[in-house]
Amino acid sequence: MPATKLCFHTVKDLRKALLNREISAVELVDASYKRIEEVEDNVQAFISLTKDLAYKTAKEVDERIKINADIPPLAGIPIAVKDVICTKGYTTTGGSKILENFVPPYNATVAKKLEENMIPIIGKANLDEFAMGSSNENSAFSIAKNPWNFKMVPGGSSGGSAVAVSSGETVISLGTDTGGSIRLPASFCGVVGMKPTYGRVSRFGLMAYASSLDQIGPFGRCVEDVALTLQAISGYDNMDSTSINIPVPDYSATLHHDIKGLRIGVISEMLGEGTNPEVKEAILNSIKIYENLGAKIEEISIPHNQYAIATYYIIAMAEASANLARYDGVKYGHRSKDAKNIMDMYMNSRAEGFGDEVKRRIMLGTYTLSSGYYDAYYKKAQQVRALIKKDFDKAWEKVDLLISPTCPTTAFEIGSKISDPLSMYLMDIGTITANLAGIPGISLPCGFDSANLPIGIQLTGPVLSEEIMLRAAYNFEQSTDFHKANPAI
Amino acid sequence: MITKKDVEHVAKLARLALTEEEKEKYTSQFSDILDYFNQLREVNTENVEPMAQPVPMQNVMREDKVELPFIRDEILMNAPLEENGYFKVPKISEEG
16 A cells, blocks of 8 residues: 555554554654645645644654554554543634634643544644534535545534544544534545434534534444443543543454344334435445344334424524523634724624534524423423433334434535525434434445435434444445545555 | 514623624524524423433532632733722713
8 A cells, every 4th residue: 555545544554553663653643744744735634734733743653663662552643632621732623713712721631632642733623613514515715625526525514523533634523413513524535424313422522512412432444443432532521521430341352243133123214205215225235234133123113203303403403502602702812903893893703703604503502591481492392302312212222323313414515505504404304313212323334326425323322332243334334345445546 | 483673682681782784693593593403392391301411410519628729810811991909890880
């Protein structure tokens, strides 16, 4: 493999090469930046590069290898971090003009964990502004492109994180998932992406969008890389009051175990009319593969699934309107030059700093929380959320995991949905229920459509079922070849 | 049905200055989106407890001890305008 394509190797192979001194961590970071030079103009996965930081970490790794000291499992493995996660001393924009020059004075807990694990941060990945979007077209800086076809969206909101991995700029990456923002781009870009259980990974230092739904999670080109990355970022954090204080299992230790007798439910509502026939066919094939692996398949209904999008967007927008009140031009971020009094300053700073979709969500959230509408929208959505969670709780009495398409379609064309917000929201039907219920979900490659665009299959499971979910994903991956295909760039 | 006046009211509450063009656009988009949200009316939610958080939560306490706070100068480095260690803003006294 050419020197610029080292990031296409698995973590396991790269670690072996590092420990055998066939390659140094600095050379691996070099390879990552060379690959970025090669493809970045076309894919635009990054908002900024953090070269000082990456090389500093890589040199530490090489020092330790030189003296035969132990190194953590992901030491030296190039990672991209979604630009909504604070990195001390390195610009973190949230994909927004309002934070164009914001340099965090502290590290997010996950950024600290990457540092402790000696994982070199290559750069800050492109995203929809404040993680609001399903296509990456809402980035204030540039639109990331799908590496399989530059005319197509990579999915969002963690588009850059998926693209960096898919195009071999980095080996792994971190994204965030509020309604599918990891799983959807993973599906569109043909990589593995996981949203952990709400509370499994600390949100401290993550710019808040919808706090009861947001969760940080990993991307990788294979399930094992995702398991290892999840391991590195999971765990209790007293800086996040929603953090779960339960020990983290060793995710990669049991990946290789078989899944004979595993009960898998197929969500019947997700294979109906709205699902593209080619996607449906790939999912049906995947179900056969699971049957061959010894899983017991059963059809499961999530009766309130059809209300999930309305429920999700009401709650997410309401929380967003509260969370984004902090961008007022006082303590940090953009301040309008055009302000004679404090009200002008607020109104103009926010008008100039926020993009179209962010304004839309803040205003709709403000509306649904406002006097006279609260009960009809916000409270109602919270009640339907409880019913959706109940649907899933019932499912777990019968099955261990659920299968569905990650998205009813493959990647769509840039520009095709951006002027019709509602049509964009409908893309999230497969993924948002997991955020509403707080449960984990993973998307993995399960085929290609006739235009050679990747199709993703999603597994969801009960709270803290990551271990069994990763095992089921690994078993599927090992009996298929879809994850071995790379875009021809 | 959402009117332009509603949009203006919400924009004011949300502290967003809008252009005329934006007001028109959001009025029509909000009507479509709220129509879609209204499908929740058909769900029977009688006696359903609203769910605010996915995971059962209890209050989290920490030990009451002094920890290293942020450094003032580092915080102020991101301030659009500062003076003598304070954030500086335009006059606020005229605003009702």
